[in-house]
Amino acid sequence: MIHNNSNNGMMSSSSSSSSNPNLSSNNNSQQSPSGLKTYFKTPEGRYKLQFEKTHPAGLLHYAHGKAVTQVTITHLKEKLAQLPPTPTASSSTSGVRLAAARLLGGSNGSRSLSSFVGGNGTSSKSSFTGSYGRLGNTGAVSSTSGSPGISNYDGKGTYLIFNVGDTVYVSDFNSQDKDPIKMINFSNSNPVCHAFDPEAKDGHDLIIGLNSGDVYSVSLRQQLQDVGKKLVGAQHYNKDGSEFGSTIPNQVVEIYRLMENGIQPIVSGRDRYIRRFKEMKTDHIGELVCRCTSVSWVPEGDGNFIVAHSDGNLYVYEKSKDGTGDSSFPVIKDQAQFSVSHARSSKSNPIARWHICQGAINGASFSADGTYMATVGRDGYLRVFDYSKEQLICGGKSYYGALLCCAWSMDGKYILTGGEDDLVQVWSMDDRKVVAWGEGHGSWVSGVAFDSYWSPPSSDGSTENNVYRFGSVGQDTQMLLWDLAMDDIVVPLRRCPPGGSPTYSTGSQSSHWDNISPLGTLQPAPSMRDVPKLSPLVAHRVDNEPLSGMIFTQESVLTACREGHVKIWTRPGYGETQPSTSESVIPTISRDKPPSSAKVGSSGYKQVLIGL
Amino acid sequence: MQISSQKKKTGVIAPKRFVQRVKKQNELFRSYMHQDAHEFLNFLLNELVDILEKESQVPKSSSETSSPSEKIVNGLKNVLANGVHKEPLVTWVHKNFQGILTNETRCLRCETVTARDETFLDLSLDIEQNSSITSCLKNFSSTETLNAEDKFFCDKCCSLQEAQKRMKIKKPPHILVIHLKRFKYIEQLGRYKKLSYRVVFPLELKLSNTVEDADSEYSLFAVVVHVGSGPNHGHYVSLVKSHNHWLFFDDENVEMIDESAVQTFFGSSQEYSSNTDHGYILFYESIAPTSIKS
Numbered sequence: 081m082i083h084n085n086s087n088n089g090m091m092s093s094s095s096s097s098s099s100n101p102n103l104s105s106n107n108n109s110q111q112s113p114s115g116l117k118t119y120f121k122t123p124e125g126r127y128k129l130q131f132e133k134t135h136p137a138g139l140l141h142y143a144h145g146k147a148v149t150q151v152t153i154t155h156l157k158e159k160l161a162q163l164p165p166t167p168t169a170s171s172s173t174s175g176v177r178l179a180a181a182r183l184l185g186g187s188n189g190s191r192s193l194s195s196f197v198g199g200n201g202t203s204s205k206s207s208f209t210g211s212y213g214r215l216g217n218t219g220a221v222s223s224t225s226g227s228p229g230i231s232n233y234d235g236k237g238t239y240l241i242f243n244v245g246d247t248v249y250v251s252d253f254n255s256q257d258k259d260p261i262k263m264i265n266f267s268n269s270n271p272v273c274h275a276f277d278p279e280a281k282d283g284h285d286l287i288i289g290l291n292s293g294d295v296y297s298v299s300l301r302q303q304l305q306d307v308g309k310k311l312v313g314a315q316h317y318n319k320d321g322s323e324f325g326s327t328i329p330n331q332v333v334e335i336y337r338l339m340e341n342g343i344q345p346i347v348s349g350r351d352r353y354i355r356r357f358k359e360m361k362t363d364h365i366g367e368l369v370c371r372c373t374s375v376s377w378v379p380e381g382d383g384n385f386i387v388a389h390s391d392g393n394l395y396v397y398e399k400s401k402d403g404t405g406d407s408s409f410p411v412i413k414d415q416a417q418f419s420v421s422h423a424r425s426s427k428s429n430p431i432a433r434w435h436i437c438q439g440a441i442n443g444a445s446f447s448a449d450g451t452y453m454a455t456v457g458r459d460g461y462l463r464v465f466d467y468s469k470e471q472l473i474c475g476g477k478s479y480y481g482a483l484l485c486c487a488w489s490m491d492g493k494y495i496l497t498g499g500e501d502d503l504v505q506v507w508s509m510d511d512r513k514v515v516a517w518g519e520g521h522g523s524w525v526s527g528v529a530f531d532s533y534w535s536p537p538s539s540d541g542s543t544e545n546n547v548y549r550f551g552s553v554g555q556d557t558q559m560l561l562w563d564l565a566m567d568d569i570v571v572p573l574r575r576c577p578p579g580g581s582p583t584y585s586t587g588s589q590s591s592h593w594d595n596i597s598p599l600g601t602l603q604p605a606p607s608m609r610d611v612p613k614l615s616p617l618v619a620h621r622v623d624n625e626p627l628s629g630m631i632f633t634q635e636s637v638l639t640a641c642r643e644g645h646v647k648i649w650t651r652p653g654y655g656e657t658q659p660s661t662s663e664s665v666i667p668t669i670s671r672d673k674p675p676s677s678a679k680v681g682s683s684g685y686k687q688v689l690i691g692l
Numbered sequence: 693m694q695i696s697s698q699k700k701k702t703g704v705i706a707p708k709r710f711v712q713r714v715k716k717q718n719e720l721f722r723s724y725m726h727q728d729a730h731e732f733l734n735f736l737l738n739e740l741v742d743i744l745e746k747e748s749q750v751p752k753s754s755s756e757t758s759s760p761s762e763k764i765v766n767g768l769k770n771v772l773a774n775g776v777h778k779e780p781l782v783t784w785v786h787k788n789f790q791g792i793l794t795n796e797t798r799c800l801r802c803e804t805v806t807a808r809d810e811t812f813l814d815l816s817l818d819i820e821q822n823s824s825i826t827s828c829l830k831n832f833s834s835t836e837t838l839n840a841e842d843k844f845f846c847d848k849c850c851s852l853q854e855a856q857k858r859m860k861i862k863k864p865p866h867i868l869v870i871h872l873k874r875f876k877y878i879e880q881l882g883r884y885k886k887l888s889y890r891v892v893f894p895l896e897l898k899l900s901n902t903v904e905d906a907d908s909e910y911s912l913f914a915v916v917v918h919v920g921s922g923p924n925h926g927h928y929v930s931l932v933k934s935h936n937h938w939l940f941f942d943d944e945n946v947e948m949i950d951e952s953a954v955q956t957f958f959g960s961s962q963e964y965s966s967n968t969d970h971g972y973i974l975f976y977e978s979i980a981p982t983s984i985k986s
Contacts, residue, residue, distance in 0.1 A: 390952070440952075460896065480909060481894035500894035502826045522820070522827040524892055555892055557822050557961075607907050608900050625961050626822055626890065 120620035122561060123537075125652025127637060132258055133251040133646040135244045147270035147291060148526075148628045149644040151242040153253065154276040154286070156301055158236040235301040241286070243271040244644035248288060250304065251646070265309045268292060275385065276300065277377040284315060284399055287385050289372025293318055295387050297399055315400050317429065318387070374443050378467065379450030384431075388441035388455065395430035403429035418463075420470045434470070436463060443485045447492040452509075454495050456483035461602055462497050462507055474512040476603035479503055484524060485629075489548060490532040494564075496550055498525025504552045506564060506614075512597050514606055518562050520616040521554035527629035527640075528552045531561075533651075534632075551637065555626035559639050560616035622647060726925050729916045730814075730871045730973055737785050737813050744783040789813045791865035794903060797838070799846040800854045806847070809862060814869035814973075821889040822961055825870060825897060825974070833859050833901035862903045868910050868976040875923045884923040888967075890959035893974050895951070910976035917957050918972040929969070931957070 118129040238253035248271045249260035269292035277285045283299035288311075290296075295317040306312045370391040378384040383399035392415070406425040412435050413419075419435045439458030446453050446467065453467045460482055463475035481500030488495055494515075495507040504518030504525055534549035548564040597603055625641040632638075635654040640646045705713075715722045717739060721732075795808045817828040835858045838844045844855035870893075878885045897910045913933045920926025929942040931954060938954065940947045957971045 480896045480898040482896075500824075500892070500896075501898070502824055523822055523824040524894075555822060555824070555890075556827070605907075605909075608898075 116621060116623065120559075120618055120649070122618050122652070124534075127649040127651060129647055130636065130650040131256060131648040133240055133242070133260070133648070134258055135242075135247070135249050135263075135644045136259060147243060147245055147272050148642045149242050149244050149640050149646075150273055150629055151240055151631065151638060151640040151646055152274050152276050152286075153631055153633065153638065154239045154241055154300055155278050156235045156237055156239065156304075157278065235304040239300070239304075240638075240646060241274055241276065241300075242640060242644060242646060243274065243288075246270050248274065249644075250300075253648075262304055263309055264303060264311050266290060266311070269294060273372055273375045275375045275377055277385075280399075281383070282400065283313070287375045287377070287387075289375040289387055291371045293370050293372055293389060295372060295375065295397070297385070315402075317397055317403065318395070373441055376444055376446055379446050379448065381450060386444060386453070387430075388436075388444045390440035392435060392437045392439055392441060392457065394434040394436055394441060394444060394455070396432040396434070397430050401429040403427070409433045418472050434465075437461060439482075442482060445486050445488055445495075447488045448490055449492065452488075452492065454486045454488065456486045456497050456499070458482045460499065460605070462486060462495065462505075463602070464495065464507075464509070472600045472602075474509075474597065474599065474601070474603075476507065476514055477605040478505065479517070479605055479608065485527050487528045487530060487550075489530045489550075494530075494548065496528035496530065496552070498528045498552055498554070500524050502554070504528060504550075504560075504562065504614075513603060514611055515566070516564065516614050517611045518552065518560070518614040518616065520560050520562075520619060521552065521556050521558060523554050523556035523626070525552050525554045526627060526642075527554075529630050529632055531632040531637075533634045536563075551630050551632065553622070553627035553630045553639055555642075557621050557623050557626060557641075559620050559622045559627065559630060559637075561618040561620075562614055563617050564614065728875070729918065729928050730816075733814065733869070733871075733973065737789060741781075741783055741785050744785070745781050748781055785813075786811075788867045789865055789869060791861060791868070792863035794860050794862040795857065796860060797844055797855050797857045799844065799849060800856060802846060802848050802853075804846065804848045812865075814871050816871045816873055819872050819874065819887060819889050819891050823889070823891055825891065825893045828872075828891065829899065829901055833861075860901055860903050861899055864899050864902060864908045864978065866978050868897075868899070868978070870974040870976065872970075872972055872974070874918065874970060874972055886918075886921060886923045886926075886970075888921070888960045888963065888965065888970055890961045891971070892955070892958045893971060895954070896979075897976055909979050911979045912954075912974060913977050914975035915954065915957060915971050916973035917969050919969045921968045926968075928972075 119126050121127075240251040240253050242249055242251070246266050246269070248264045248266070250262035250264075251257075251260045255261075269290040271288050272291050273289040275287050283302065284297040286300045286303075287295060287297045296311055296314040297317070298311055298314045302313050303311070370389040370393065372387055373390055374388040376386050378386060378396075384396055385399060386394055386396050388394045407423065407428045407430060409421045409423070415435075415438045417435070418437075421433045421435075423429075423431050423433075436455055437457045437459050441455050441457045444453060444455045450467060452473065453465045455463050455465070457463075460478040460480065461475050462478075462483060464473045465471060466473050478497070478499045479501040483497045483499035483505075485499075486495055486497045493509050495509070497505045497507065498521075499505070502519075502521045502523060502525060504521070505514055506516040506518070507513070508515040529551055531549040531551060536547040536549075546566040548566070549561065550564060551559060551561050553559045622639045623641040623645060625643045625645065627639055628642045629640045630638060635651055637649045637651070638646060639649070711721075714736075718735065721727065790811050790813055793810050793812055795810065797806045797808075798804070799806070815829075815832065817825070817832055819828055820831075835856050837854065837856050839854045843852035844857070845851070846853045846855065872891055874887045874889075875884050876887055877883070893912065893915075895912045897912070898907050899910070900907065902908065915931040917929045917931065918926055919929060929940065931949070932939050932941060938949045938951055940949045940953075956967075957969050959970045960967050
């Protein structure tokens with residue numbers, strides 16, 4: 081009863097999820113041995129746990145906090161059966177990239193070259209087929225699991241990609257099999273973020289960012305066709321990871337380079353920073369170098385992608401372009417100022433550096449049409465940029481603490497953020513301010529997403545456009561679902577909220593709420609009493625481990641925990657019959673419905689076009 | 693190191709001399725027995741207050757003026773002169789660490805709210821698995837209903853009544869010390885147990901359970917970490933933020949660590965884990981400029 085200013089008649093300040101009738105009324109008949117329920121109830125019906133995906137048990141018990149599992153959902157279309165476009169056809173659309181792809185093939189050795197070209201070029205189709213036959217045979221012998229993905233020769237299907245420890249796993253989304261069909265091991269550092277682009281015009285559709293700062297782009301299909309445990313046919317970016325280190329002392333960067341080349345440098349024990357560095361394991365180096373925090377393809381971005389780092393920088397890369405030119409950028413004069421620099425050399429990859437903030441960027445997410453990019457960071461600020469104009473549009477600070485994740489609504493009107501203040505924040509692009517705080521998590525909010533497949537009950541058609549369903553997951557092991565009815569919230573905000581004391585309308589606060597802030601400015605943290613509160617519609621304890629992300633698909637909700645367990649909860653009315661083909665799970669997206677796939681993880685919602 | 697060069701300027705005492713003095717002050721610390729860091733903090737702060745009060749009384753009784761004591765208590769002015777003479781001395785310990793809690797009890801019959809203030813030097817919070825400090829603070833201030841055996845004597849009704857009780861922070865301290873109750877007596881076991889729960893603590897914190905919705909903001913600057921799986925033994929290490937860098941103190945070893953390493957001390961979401969380094973006492977400093985008031 082601290083905050084009586086909830087304007088929509090919902091309970092306010094309900095930190096205890098158990099007060100939710102949807103939970104307390106459940107019987108215990110469907111509990112799993114761990115005490116976790118295998119379903120949850122919503123107004124539209126019951127969501128049931130259908131599949132679980134995880135990594136081979138007991139394989140790893142890595143130090144927690146080092147690599148939090150994130151999940152990306154991917155769809156590979158039937159592509160290899162039909163011949164890909166001829167080189168002339170694709171060069172007419174993107175000649176630069178084709179050249180780059182050839183360059184890549186040449187630079188990566190014959191093994192990956194044949195594989196790469198085989199997967200993409202018509203000219204070497206016969207060599208590919210031969211290669212496949214060989215791989216298929218060995219795969220059948222040495223396969224560690226059911227391997228439906230490998231046996232499916234063109235790799236067509238829907239896959240989950242998730243990272244655990246030093247490994248990226250690929251699971252067949254439609255298989256009951258708990259175990260992954262593919263593991264890719266990274267010996268040098270932990271993979272921490274990934275993104276998939278199903279519309280990729282040439283082979284590379286998957287980007288993976290590492291704790292060391294290294295970035296790879298690969299073809300997912302090619303990984304599935306390979307039986308090894310290493311990345312194949314990869315393009316490597318930001319090779320030494322520390323190349324752009326602006327916060328690391330120079331001598332440390334030098335030592336790192338020496339050590340990477342197998343030279344043990346002689347350093348005096350006088351400098352504790354260096355001594356500490358020498359004692360560190362490889363994984364810890366990621367803390368000193370600028371680890372990747374989030375990767376994303378630029379929507380309609382012609383193969384460009386962005387990589388956010390822990391030093392507050394975000395780099396723009398061109399896929400499959402070798403960074404042979406001078407990749408250095410001017411020294412950042414003012415760490416606190418936003419600045420964009422373009423590479424001095426046209427041969428450079430990355431092609432641009434965005435210095436966004438001091439401290440880590442924890443997540444970056446594009447609006448569905450690619451117009452805007454939102455970032456959240458250690459400094460607690462949400463920032464929204466016009467991506468092509470490279471301009472800061474708006475943004476604001478959390479109640480307190482870092483923001484960990486962000487996600488766009490399908491129409492680009494709202495952004496969700498979650499962070500260390502345990503709040504789910506709803507940011508309005510029209511108002512350029514926070515319009516609601518969701519209270520309900522008992523710990524940090526690690527993943528947020530709008531449910532683009534949900535439609536409000538059709539009882540009142542007029543308000544339909546103003547109701548949103550979204551979800552959040554937290555380190556409290558809970559998944560919460562929320563309904564956001566903007567009609568109920570926005571209107572009372574213009575006035576003094578009920579329960580607000582007479583001291584409410586003092587200078588800064590009222591100006592914060594009554595005026596739209598000028599373009600390009602960041603708002604300070606709002607006061608607790610100023611922001612309307614939402615309460616969750618559903619609270620469901622998903623796991624015994626803190627959760628790291630969620631994804632909505634047409635048929636299900638996916639949740640992931642930090643330690644690499646993914647659960648697939650089917651929506652009411654789905655999942656009664658087992659999907660026989662992958663198509664049954666692939667959402668068909670009409671043009672007016674936005675692209676809807678997503679990425680689980682602290683970097684939040686990543687749009688992935690599915691099966692157009 | 694930076695610290696050694698700063699010692700003289702800020703008047704820091706060498707750890708060896710500090711330990712010697714503590715041992716001299718209390719024989720409990722002369723043995724090799726394991727002590728609780730929170731109990732020690734309480735002892736230290738209370739002992740400091742005692743010493744400061746004694747020091748201030750000596751000149752007072754001899755000269756009958758309060759001016760010498762004012763210097764000793766760090767620039768405190770007029771409070772003693774204007775206040776009742778019985779009022780306890782406000783030392784630098786109080787100025788830094790003391791906050792005021794108010795215990796609001798609302799009689800469910802007559803709706804009268806009785807508020808009782810109490811001072812605190814730290815907040816001891818019950819913890820839950822996979823929770824945050826924010827949520828522990830919320831539980832600390834959550835409304836509790838007094839009924840059945842535990843009714844409240846309402847002065848207005850002159851009888852025992854059902855009532856609702858809640859704790860609010862009336863005056864947030866300049867330095868907020870949060871003690872996580874990781875050592876809990878388990879009745880079924882008949883002994884204490886260490887709770888290794890994962891309790892996340894943000895680097896910035898606001899108190900929202902205050903009387904005036906002040907939203908005072910704090911910044912984490914030190915963590916006392918208990919290393920070990922049991923309640924009776926273990927090891928303490930600490931993390932201290934100094935000049936924008938986090939330092940890790942383990943006996944005579946001091947190392948610089950990355951800010952992101954702080955999260956390795958949150959605790960474990962599994963009961964039996966190899967990770968036994970758990971944040972135990974958190975020190976937050978107010979970053980609001982107005983909060984330093986006597």
